[in-house]
Amino acid sequence: MQNGEYIKGRGAQGNRSNRFDEHQHEILDDFRNYCSAEGDEVRDSKTSIIDTFPKSIVNKVTSPDIGMEYSLNPYQGCEHGCIYCYARNSHEYWGYSAGLDFEQKILVKKNAVSLLEKKISSPRWEAKPIVLSGNTDCYQPIEKKLKITRSLLQCFLKYRHPVGIITKNALIQRDLDILRELAQDNLVHVNLSVTSLEEETRRILEPRTASIKKRLETIENLSNAGIPVSVMMAPIIPAINSHEIMPLVKEIAKRGALGVGYTIVRLNGAIGEIFSEWIYKTMPDRAEKVLHQIKNIHGGSLNDSRFGIRMKGEGEFAAQVSQQFKIARKLYLKDRKKPRLNCKLHESYKDGQMKLF
Known part of the structure; x- marks a missing residue:
């Protein structure tokens, strides 16, 4: 475990060794002391934007635990810095660390729109919902400047193709104009991530995300605009947000x-x-308890890769969480149902134009 003060505004508190690297890098105390004496930072705290040009953009999702068949991620890495994010591991495939690198080195897929257009205009493509994003947030801070997600939505609208969105950023409201048009033909559904109602919990768990107030306002504004929106309370962490299920759903x-x-x-x-x-830096009084309970959920380990179990866990705690959600849905969301996305229009718009016959 690394020493040093808490790094504000970031989730990870350092870089872990990349499992694919032949060599490992370690910052020695002598260098830390030198930087301190000189008034310099040990690491560059700025976010780097790295342009990439992949050959494909729509990914087939094969996991039986994830409720999507295709995903599209315009960005790799995520400045939101959520400490628990499962996508951190994917950054190692790009040669970076799953720690601070994941939050500070953001890979931008500059040709995302042209790749999507090529994919969904192909005569061989049969329309099925494509989700933005299954891995990293499509509305993370750099999107405000680059507008790649907005351009992708315009492409989905042009071809009348169904799209799902997963985000925890209020920036999605910028694109209400496109989302309204998509919703008129039942071509869009939004999942907004809300992990807690407590701002202090949000601040340390998800340091660069939209505030809880902004996210709740976003749900309301999307709903009022006629855009189907659901919420993901993910993840449930014992002794951190597990007590909030009922009030959050309400x-x-x-x-x-x-x-x-x-x-x-x-x-x-x-x-x-x-x-x-x-957690040892942010919640030292609760650290052992939280880690112990996570292990109890996953067969004695923090790591759980078992299909069918890994997403919901097992044991008494997992059963209690499941029961609370059943009760909460019955009390507060009874008879509400999100509409099925429309996959029938796209064939008539394959060339970007409506066919007369």
């Missing part, structure tokens, strides 16, 4: 949400060390 129901889903925290790969280092 609040999102008041704002117009059509449904709620959840996952239980699992700390696969490098995330186990990253999360452990973080």
Whole structure:
């Protein structure tokens, strides 16, 4: 576990070694002391934007635990810095760390729109919902400047193709004009992530995300605009947000949400060390309890890769969480149902134009 003060504004408190690297890098105390004496930072705290040009953009999702068949991620890495994020591990495939690198080195897929257009205009493509984003947030801070997600939505609208959105950023409201048009033909559904109603919990768990107030307002504004919106309370972390299930579902129901889903925290790969280092710094009085309870949920380990179990966990705690969500849905979301996305229009718009016959 690394020493040093808490790094404000970031989730991870350092970089873990990349499992694919032949060599490991360690910052020695001598260098830390030198930087301190000189008034310099040990690491560059700025976010770097790295342009990439992939050959494909729509990914087939094969996991039986994830409720999507295709996903599209315009960005790799995520400046939101959520400490628990399962996507951190994917950054190692790009040669970076799952720790601070994941939050500070953001890979931008500059040709995302042209790749999407090529994919969904192909005669061989049969329309099925594509989700933005299954891995990293499509509305993370750099989107405000680059507007790649907005351009992708315009492409989906042009071809009348169904799209799902997962985000925890209020920036999605910027694109209400496009979302309204998509919703008129039942071509869009939004899942907004709300992990807690407590701002202090949000601030340390998800340091660069939209505030809880902004997210609740976003649910309400999307709903009032006729855009189907549900909420993901993900992840449930014992002794951190597990006590909030009932009040959170009640609040999102008041704002117009059509449904709620959840996952239980699992700390696969490098995330186990990253999360452990973080919790000993931010919640030292609760650290042992939280880590112990997470292990109880996942067969004695922080790491759980078992299909069918890994997302919901097992044991008494997992059963209690499941029961609370059943009760909460019955009390606050009864008879609400999100509409099925429309996959029938796209064929008539394959060339970007409506066919007369």
